[in-house]
Amino acid sequence: MLLNVQNLNVMIPTQGGPLHAVQDVSFSVSKGETLCIVGESGCGKSVTALSLLGLLPKSAKRSASRMTFDGQDMITMSDKQIRALRGNRLSMIFQEPMTALNPLHTLGRQLTDVYMAHRRGNREAARQRAVYLLERVGIAKAAERLGQYPHELSGGLRQRVVIAMALMCEPELIVADEPTTALDVTIQAELLRLLAELQKSMGLGMIMITHDLGLVSRIADRVVVMYAGQVIENALAKELFENPKHPYTRALLGSVPDPSHPRMQPLPSIPGTVPSLVQKMEGCHFRDRCAFASEECRVPIPLVGVGAEHVARCIKTGAQAPNARSTAP
Amino acid sequence: MLNYALRRIFMACLLALFVSFLTYALIFTAGDPAAAIAGSASTAADAENIRQIYGFDDPLIVQYLRWVGNVLQGDLGNSLYFRQPVSEIILSRFAVTAQVGIFALIFAMLIAVPLGVAAGRWPNSLIDRGALFIAVVGQAVPSFWFALLLIIVFSITFPILPSSGLGTWRHYVLPVLVLGYFSMPAIMRLTRSGMISALETDYIRTARAMGLSERRVLFDYALRNAALPLISLSSAQFGFMLAGSVVVESVFAIPGAGRLAWESIGRADLPTVQALVLCFSLFYVLLTLLADMLNAALDPRMRMK
Amino acid sequence: MTDIVASTPPAQDRAARRMRRPRWMGHAGLIIGLAILLTCLLMALFAPLVAPHDPYAQDLLSRFAPPVWHEGGSWNHVLGADHLGRDYLSRLLYGAQISLIIGIGTAIVSGIIGTTIGIAAGYFGGKVDSIAMFFITARLAMPVILIALAVVALFGSSLTVVMLTLGLLLWDRFALVTRASTIQLRSQEFVTAAQIQGASTLQIVRHEILPNLLNNLLIVATLEMAQAIVLEAALSFLGLGVPAPLPSWGLMISEGKASILFEPWLITIPGIALFLLVLGTNLLGDGLRDITTPQGRN
Ligand SMILES: Nc1ncnc2c1ncn2[C@@H]1O[C@H](COP(=O)(O)OP(=O)(O)OP(=O)(O)O)[C@@H](O)[C@H]1O
Numbered sequence: 001m002l003l004n005v006q007n008l009n010v011m012i013p014t015q016g017g018p019l020h021a022v023q024d025v026s027f028s029v030s031k032g033e034t035l036c037i038v039g040e041s042g043c044g045k046s047v048t049a050l051s052l053l054g055l056l057p058k059s060a061k062r063s064a065s066r067m068t069f070d071g072q073d074m075i076t077m078s079d080k081q082i083r084a085l086r087g088n089r090l091s092m093i094f095q096e097p098m099t100a101l102n103p104l105h106t107l108g109r110q111l112t113d114v115y116m117a118h119r120r121g122n123r124e125a126a127r128q129r130a131v132y133l134l135e136r137v138g139i140a141k142a143a144e145r146l147g148q149y150p151h152e153l154s155g156g157l158r159q160r161v162v163i164a165m166a167l168m169c170e171p172e173l174i175v176a177d178e179p180t181t182a183l184d185v186t187i188q189a190e191l192l193r194l195l196a197e198l199q200k201s202m203g204l205g206m207i208m209i210t211h212d213l214g215l216v217s218r219i220a221d222r223v224v225v226m227y228a229g230q231v232i233e234n235a236l237a238k239e240l241f242e243n244p245k246h247p248y249t250r251a252l253l254g255s256v257p258d259p260s261h262p263r264m265q266p267l268p269s270i271p272g273t274v275p276s277l278v279q280k281m282e283g284c285h286f287r288d289r290c291a292f293a294s295e296e297c298r299v300p301i302p303l304v305g306v307g308a309e310h311v312a313r314c315i316k317t318g319a320q321a322p323n324a325r326s327t328a329p
Numbered sequence: 330m331l332n333y334a335l336r337r338i339f340m341a342c343l344l345a346l347f348v349s350f351l352t353y354a355l356i357f358t359a360g361d362p363a364a365a366i367a368g369s370a371s372t373a374a375d376a377e378n379i380r381q382i383y384g385f386d387d388p389l390i391v392q393y394l395r396w397v398g399n400v401l402q403g404d405l406g407n408s409l410y411f412r413q414p415v416s417e418i419i420l421s422r423f424a425v426t427a428q429v430g431i432f433a434l435i436f437a438m439l440i441a442v443p444l445g446v447a448a449g450r451w452p453n454s455l456i457d458r459g460a461l462f463i464a465v466v467g468q469a470v471p472s473f474w475f476a477l478l479l480i481i482v483f484s485i486t487f488p489i490l491p492s493s494g495l496g497t498w499r500h501y502v503l504p505v506l507v508l509g510y511f512s513m514p515a516i517m518r519l520t521r522s523g524m525i526s527a528l529e530t531d532y533i534r535t536a537r538a539m540g541l542s543e544r545r546v547l548f549d550y551a552l553r554n555a556a557l558p559l560i561s562l563s564s565a566q567f568g569f570m571l572a573g574s575v576v577v578e579s580v581f582a583i584p585g586a587g588r589l590a591w592e593s594i595g596r597a598d599l600p601t602v603q604a605l606v607l608c609f610s611l612f613y614v615l616l617t618l619l620a621d622m623l624n625a626a627l628d629p630r631m632r633m634k
Numbered sequence: 635m636t637d638i639v640a641s642t643p644p645a646q647d648r649a650a651r652r653m654r655r656p657r658w659m660g661h662a663g664l665i666i667g668l669a670i671l672l673t674c675l676l677m678a679l680f681a682p683l684v685a686p687h688d689p690y691a692q693d694l695l696s697r698f699a700p701p702v703w704h705e706g707g708s709w710n711h712v713l714g715a716d717h718l719g720r721d722y723l724s725r726l727l728y729g730a731q732i733s734l735i736i737g738i739g740t741a742i743v744s745g746i747i748g749t750t751i752g753i754a755a756g757y758f759g760g761k762v763d764s765i766a767m768f769f770i771t772a773r774l775a776m777p778v779i780l781i782a783l784a785v786v787a788l789f790g791s792s793l794t795v796v797m798l799t800l801g802l803l804l805w806d807r808f809a810l811v812t813r814a815s816t817i818q819l820r821s822q823e824f825v826t827a828a829q830i831q832g833a834s835t836l837q838i839v840r841h842e843i844l845p846n847l848l849n850n851l852l853i854v855a856t857l858e859m860a861q862a863i864v865l866e867a868a869l870s871f872l873g874l875g876v877p878a879p880l881p882s883w884g885l886m887i888s889e890g891k892a893s894i895l896f897e898p899w900l901i902t903i904p905g906i907a908l909f910l911l912v913l914g915t916n917l918l919g920d921g922l923r924d925i926t927t928p929q930g931r932n
């Protein structure tokens with residue numbers, strides 16, 4: 001297993017009190033595997049991703065019972081060790097390409113800096129790698145681009161540069177946090193195709209955070225569904241789409257016209273609001289919006305196995321629920 | 330960029346013209362220059378005579394234009410006290426003031442920038458509070474009193490540094506300390522807030538996610554961005570510092586432009602005062618112009634325009 | 635798998651508390667600043683009642699009497715006496731009046747000028763704004779001390795002249811701050827609503843803009859007050875501030891300069907008073923800014 005995370009918790013102090021952004025999240029990724037994390041806005045996906053790389057805001061507190069990358073324990077790792085991993089074996093692509101690059105340095109400088117931070121090679125080798133990767137991510141006249149500044153590029157091109165940057169040191173795992181949400185729809189499709197293709201050809205492990213169930217159905221090997229800070233369902237992609245167990249997952253898939261072939265679109269909306277993460281909720285977080293909610297749902301609900309490599313955080317998964325499509329009121 | 334530069338230079342010229350007019354008008358309306366030239370022991374007739382010779386009866390605008398014409402030819406008038414062209418007197422004085430000022434600015438930056446970086450990197454830490462304390466005190470300490478305190482301590486109680494004049498490097502220590510301390514708080518605070526906001530940006534997060542060393546992230550990525558506004562601030566501070574040199578130069582008896590200005594005011598040497606005010610103002614205009622140019626040259630986003 | 639972690643580890647509480655500390659610190663500064671300023675205000679107001687001597691009364695026998703903690707000092711002149719034998723404590727108390735009058739007066743004069751320019755620039759924008767910015771830049775280019783010295787020298791030194799001169803010179807920050815806030819306010823709904831209802835510009839400025847500027851104006855006013863106090867002291871120190879027998883702290887330092895070798899306390903005492911007053915005013919301004927802006931200092 002390349003990455004193994006067990007019982008990850010993240011607390012961020014805020015004016016209103018401690019915000020439990022991530023609660024007891026567990027998942028793992030193997031070499032070459034694609035894990036998709038889906039969930040509504042604010043459910044803790046980005047915070048989960050950032051905590052993997054040790055990039056949380058300084059005030060945030062992270063704890064986990066287990067967190068390993070390629071067997072190395074990431075909890076006890078020194079800053080130096082984690083830095084040696086970042087951008088080298090474990091890379092990240094962010095949501096907002098317009099601001100992700102330093103406005104005062106050329107693209108070449110920023111790309112080669114990554115290489116130089118981890119490899120003993122010289123700038124020339126770094127430059128060649130940068131040119132190769134820029135071409136690889138579909139940027140024409142790559143050598144000339146190296147001298148350009150971020151503001152001279154469109155958002156789509158900048159995101160390609162960021163992807164190239166993440167690939168500079170041939171990482172084994174890439175965390176992509178909604179890499180295309182900020183871009184035009186046509187560019188989104190192109191970039192996602194590119195990412196999927198790169199992932200396959202380079203044998204990368206990938207954690208793709210997205211709202212887009214269509215994308216998930218196409219690229220995911222495994223899917224983690226998050227809701228209000230918790231994992232509420234975790235299964236192989238095929239299993240999840242064919243046999244969703246949690247009422248929330250079912251509601252999500254149910255509002256897509258054809259669950260096995262959903263189109264590219266943002267996460268469907270479900271009536272009701274997400275509970276605040278500031279007050280820790282005792283029972284099921286989905287209770288207020290769930291069609292099956294009952295008194296038993298007021299106690300903490302554990303993740304339980306509901307099939308082969310399939311867990312869900314609901315006490316009524318065994319009971320035959322109504323047809324998935326009809327759960328969405 | 331060229332367009333921007335030209336527009337900016339044009340604005341600076343306009344500003345210079347306006348400032349020079351204010352300077353001229355100020356002295357013009359403030360007193361009777363003829364009486365001043367004639368001196369206190371003169372009669373009304375003497376003053377009237379002088380008024381004729383100098384053309385003081387012409388309208389303000391005519392006199393101003395005549396003055397500007399002369400200034401453009403390098404003629405700043407004659408000093409009533411030294412009885413020689415002002416331009417000959419003030420050049421060397423300005424050199425002294427600028428020299429002390431540059432040392433003071435370097436000193437201020439050497440202290441303020443590292444402190445500001447550390448304070449911005451670790452907000453609310455001990456070092457941040459220490460830096461804040463220094464800044465708050467620095468902003469409240471009147472420079473002339475600080476100068477006297479330093480003299481009391483380092484020239485009188487422990488006589489290790491001279492308290493007046495400019496001979497050896499030792500003479501520079503106290504004035505540079507006083508002037509530098511004066512502009513340190515502003516530079517420190519701006520560095521701090523610049524670092525804090527730079528460190529919160531997405532590109533810093535990217536740099537960190539790519540595993541760049543903390544040193545590179547701090548000094549190459551964050552500080553460089555935080556430093557851009559520092560250019561404007563430091564140049565403005567330098568301008569204020571020179572203008573404030575009146576006080577420090579009079580305490581330490583430094584033969585600079587500030588002290589000359591003070592003495593000339595006391596002697597009612599109006600042409601000299603006028604020339605000095607003009608030079609200080611123009612110097613400020615020039616400084617901010619240069620700072621804007623430097624900013625534009627260093628910021629690739631500006632360079633394009 | 636595992637249950638939700640129920641209890642909050644203590645480390646989280648500590649982190650949460652750390653978040654709030656800067657605001658508290660702002661308050662501490664504010665309280666210290668307010669205390670210093672109030673002390674000065676009381677000193678100034680009650681100087682005639684509490685001053686042990688007439689601040690102008692010369693007493694040749696008491697010349698250079700040292701303060702009480704020095705050897706040879708007496709309780710008669712707690713802070714000693716100056717070169718003319720005038721009681722230093724009494725002069726210090728009366729001096730607070732001068733500093734405060736200058737500080738408040740200058741803040742009012744410069745506040746009126748700066749606010750007018752700033753609101754006009756922010757409200758009308760366009761050409762008016764460009765011209766206002768031009769004036770502000772021009773003002774920044776003028777060497778304040780030099781011009782103030784020259785004006786005082788030409789018009790004669792008096793409290794009023796110093797106050798008006800400084801007021802005419804220190805309006806730039808008022809203008810910049812009000813301009814920025816007015817630009818923000820201009821596009822707000824309540825201003826648009828007032829415009830639609832046909833309120834005149836003057837009415838909008840009076841009823842919609844100015845009340846919303848008050849916070850900022852107060853902050854700038856304290857900071858300008860501090861600057862004016864220092865400048866008056868500097869001018870008086872250079873001999874071109876308030877005229878001689880007045881017990882301006884700057885003037886006291888200037889007069890003490892001649893005795894720097896043997897009676898350094900003639901310099902340190904009024905200097906400390908000046909420093910504390912300016913420090914207090916600055917702390918008050920910074921503190922006000924801290925508690926009125928959501929993100930606090932930075
Ligand atoms: N720096 C921060 N300070 C305070 N709260 C934060 C911070 N970052 C995130 N949060 C909170 O943590 C929770 C989870 O946020 P997160 O960014 O992980 O959501 P997300 O699932 O990525 O949402 P989105 O789909 O909108 O990106 C949210 O309630 C958010 O308000």
Ligand code: SF4
Nearest residue numbers: 284287290297314315
């Ligand atoms: S635990 Fe209860 S409330 Fe929660 S999802 Fe299952 S049925 Fe609904």
Ligand SMILES: [Mg+2]
Nearest residue numbers: 045046047177
């Ligand atoms: Mg997110």
